[in-house]
Amino acid sequence: MKHDLIVSTENISVQTKRKINWGRLAPYIFISPWIIGFLLFTLGPLLFSLFISFFDWPIVGEKTFVGFSNYATMFTDDPLFWHSLWVTVKFAMLFVPLNIIISLFLAILLNKKLKASSLFRTFFYVPSVISGVALAMIWGWVYNGEYGILNYFLSLAGIEGPDWLNNQRWALLAMVIASLWGQGTMMLIFLAGLKNIPKDLYEAAEIDGAGKVYCFFKITLPLLTPTLLFNLITTIISAFQQLTLALVLTGGGPLGSTYFYAMYVYENAFKYFKMGYSSANAWIMFLIVLFLTMLVFKSSSVWVYYENEVKNSK
Amino acid sequence: MKSKRLIRSGTLYIVLVFLSLLFLAPFFWMVTTALKSPDELYMFPPKWFPSSWQFENFGKAWNSQPFNTFLMNSVIVTFLTTLGQIVSSTLIAYGFARFKFKGRDFLFMVLLATMMIPWEVTMIPQYMEFNYFGWINTLKPLIVPAWFGAPFYIFLLRQFIMSIPKELDEAARMDGANSFQIYYRIHLPLMWPIIVLIGVFNFLSSWNDYLGPLIFLNDQSKYTLTLGLAQFNGMYDVNMEGIMAVTFLISLPPLILFFFAQKYIVNGVSSTGFK
Numbered sequence: 001m002k003h004d005l006i007v008s009t010e011n012i013s014v015q016t017k018r019k020i021n022w023g024r025l026a027p028y029i030f031i032s033p034w035i036i037g038f039l040l041f042t043l044g045p046l047l048f049s050l051f052i053s054f055f056d057w058p059i060v061g062e063k064t065f066v067g068f069s070n071y072a073t074m075f076t077d078d079p080l081f082w083h084s085l086w087v088t089v090k091f092a093m094l095f096v097p098l099n100i101i102i103s104l105f106l107a108i109l110l111n112k113k114l115k116a117s118s119l120f121r122t123f124f125y126v127p128s129v130i131s132g133v134a135l136a137m138i139w140g141w142v143y144n145g146e147y148g149i150l151n152y153f154l155s156l157a158g159i160e161g162p163d164w165l166n167n168q169r170w171a172l173l174a175m176v177i178a179s180l181w182g183q184g185t186m187m188l189i190f191l192a193g194l195k196n197i198p199k200d201l202y203e204a205a206e207i208d209g210a211g212k213v214y215c216f217f218k219i220t221l222p223l224l225t226p227t228l229l230f231n232l233i234t235t236i237i238s239a240f241q242q243l244t245l246a247l248v249l250t251g252g253g254p255l256g257s258t259y260f261y262a263m264y265v266y267e268n269a270f271k272y273f274k275m276g277y278s279s280a281n282a283w284i285m286f287l288i289v290l291f292l293t294m295l296v297f298k299s300s301s302v303w304v305y306y307e308n309e310v311k312n313s314k
Numbered sequence: 315m316k317s318k319r320l321i322r323s324g325t326l327y328i329v330l331v332f333l334s335l336l337f338l339a340p341f342f343w344m345v346t347t348a349l350k351s352p353d354e355l356y357m358f359p360p361k362w363f364p365s366s367w368q369f370e371n372f373g374k375a376w377n378s379q380p381f382n383t384f385l386m387n388s389v390i391v392t393f394l395t396t397l398g399q400i401v402s403s404t405l406i407a408y409g410f411a412r413f414k415f416k417g418r419d420f421l422f423m424v425l426l427a428t429m430m431i432p433w434e435v436t437m438i439p440q441y442m443e444f445n446y447f448g449w450i451n452t453l454k455p456l457i458v459p460a461w462f463g464a465p466f467y468i469f470l471l472r473q474f475i476m477s478i479p480k481e482l483d484e485a486a487r488m489d490g491a492n493s494f495q496i497y498y499r500i501h502l503p504l505m506w507p508i509i510v511l512i513g514v515f516n517f518l519s520s521w522n523d524y525l526g527p528l529i530f531l532n533d534q535s536k537y538t539l540t541l542g543l544a545q546f547n548g549m550y551d552v553n554m555e556g557i558m559a560v561t562f563l564i565s566l567p568p569l570i571l572f573f574f575a576q577k578y579i580v581n582g583v584s585s586t587g588f589k
Contacts, residue, residue: 030409033402037462045439123334129568132522133540137561192584282434
């Protein structure tokens with residue numbers, strides 16, 4: 001018996017050796033599609049984009065190294081850069097807070113104990129499944145100055161509505177409203193966050209005689225801040241990439257009032273074929289988004305409340 | 315006390331119904347326009363319902379352009395990207411969730427960080443890359459990247475796998491199953507609620523994608539539905555009823571899918587937790 005065992009250890013050690021090698025390799029095999037895709041479609045393009053941003057790089061013809069001149073031109077000699085950046089910032093300043101407030105408001109309504117709340121949830125979410133061109137088509141017709149349904153409703157209230165998409169003052173706001181229509185996912189995320197708040201906190205507060213408003217600001221909002229952080233960052237990122245609506249509906253007009261930064265980048269690349277310059281544009285946008293995200297993250301230590309913090313402080 | 319509660323829930327219902335009408339009005343406007351005859355289209359105040367329902371609008375608009383070809387392309391792209399995302403993202407998520415290996419946490423951080431990269435930055439080099447491969451004006455640039463996983467889906471799946479008890483893996487390993495068999499036999503069947511979720515998400519984003527097709531496709535024969543619709547809208551002699559009819563038809567598959575998969579979307583978003 002003992003003899004048997006000794007003989008077979010050699011076998012076992014050979015086997016385990018093989019197994020260890022396989023075991024070490026296995027996870028890399030599983031994640032290899034991501035690694036390959038990351039190198040091929042993300043990191044590679046990212047570095048290449050940075051590289052050609054230092055070149056005058058037409059799609060055909062001579063490529064010349066120009067140093068930082070693309071960046072310098074952008075900041076000092078291209079009014080469209082500042083203009084499109086300003087349009088995007090204006091859009092973001094409207095879209096981000098409105099999106100957060102409306103999604104949160106809808107989520108709070110849906111979180112009340114009502115029999116039909118899942119039906120209403122469906123109604124609020126359903127626009128989110130048709131985004132992009134179909135959404136643009138529908139809203140283009142809703143916004144029609146003469147025959148659109150929006151101006152009809154406004155006329156019922158005695159207001160003469162503008163020709164939304166052809167009016168320099170209203171076109172950007174029209175884009176904001178149309179974009180807000182399809183933001184149901186954010187509402188669902190808030191709703192999930194609300195459902196995660198322990199009910200006994202409210203009960204305890206009620207016993208102490210706290211009112212609804214007090215409960216909202218002292219319980220709901222603080223415990224929702226992690227969800228808020230996530231939603232805030234995603235909204236900021238998506239606001240800066242806004243393009244489809246403007247591309248389909250206004251082409252950046254009227255008078256450049258919906259000429260988003262993303263459109264500026266897109267046109268420099270695929271209309272004027274200035275690949276180097278356009279890459280420099282894109283990198284500036286990347287840095288802006290990165291900066292804003294960092295800012296939100298850094299500030300989050302002040303306003304985001306984690307449950308374990310509560311536990312620790314007790 | 316009782317009447318107070320009744321009033322409160324009554325006002326809540328009124329607010330919810332009003333908001334629902336607000337959210338649904340554009341849909342109604344699309345459908346009613348699609349069914350109108352051209353002479354009832356441009357009226358103010360608008361007619362709520364067409365005096366005779368012009369169902370032939372759908373066929374007429376659809377056949378005025380090669381929408382069958384566009385549909386075929388959209389179906390191919392959507393099906394292959396969704397399949398690719400499910401296969402690749404589940405494998406990758408399993409790798410991240412169930413193994414300890416050097417650099418895992420770092421790589422996962424990188425994966426999450428890539429979600430922040432605006433597509434504008436990678437768009438130009440990708441275009442050049444696909445051009446180099448000879449893929450421009452084919453459906454490949456839209457399909458192939460989907461077979462390498464998407465960070466958001468990987469993240470959702472990984473969260474889910476981490477909630478599956480490790481004892482299941484160990485028991486299977488005792489029975490002689492290897493890592494792939496554990497993935498295939500145990501995790502894949504358990505993951506299906508999240509697989510449905512990412513399947514739906516990917517279906518929607520692929521079906522609705524406009525910028526990808528816009529950049530990578532040139533020939534009309536390669537167009538997807540969104541590109542076809544945008545082109546249709548740009549023609550000068552097209553009536554609004556035709557545009558709304560096609561918009562309606564294109565929106566139909568996402569809407570139908572949503573009504574069947576609604577439960578998975580809501581539960582999926584709730585259960586994974588976005589903390």
